[in-house]
């Protein structure tokens with residue numbers, strides 16, 4: 347069983363902030379900021395695409411509850427980031443889908459490094475070409 351399945355089963359300790367039949371939310375043991383929460387589906391799935399759509403939707407509903415609570419709490423929270431690393435190359439460190447939610451505030455030291463070169467607008471033709479590839483792939487989905 348993976349580490350998050352073991353937390354969901356109550357075999358490993360966690361600082362739980364939310365739990366229902368299908369999902370659980372607990373504090374990340376390596377928080378970016380105080381109040382950094384992970385939302386997981388209780389059923390094991392590696393990737394977001396492996397989750398039944400209702401479980402994916404439920405994960406976002408729980409995220410919204412956590413987001414509201416962070417903003418209402420005494421934790422420093424002037425904004426919130428949601429982050430889901432879907433796959434190892436995307437930064438996924440535990441092979442059980444999980445959504446990071448963490449409070450943000452001025453000068454908290456967190457930033458995403460993005461090269462200026464990556465942010466150069468590619469032009470409409472290339473955008474349309476990428477859009478066509480995605481739409482074509484959608485047509486082939488079940």
Ligand SMILES: [Zn+2]
Pocket residue numbers: 347348349350351352389390391441442
């Ligand atoms: Zn698992």
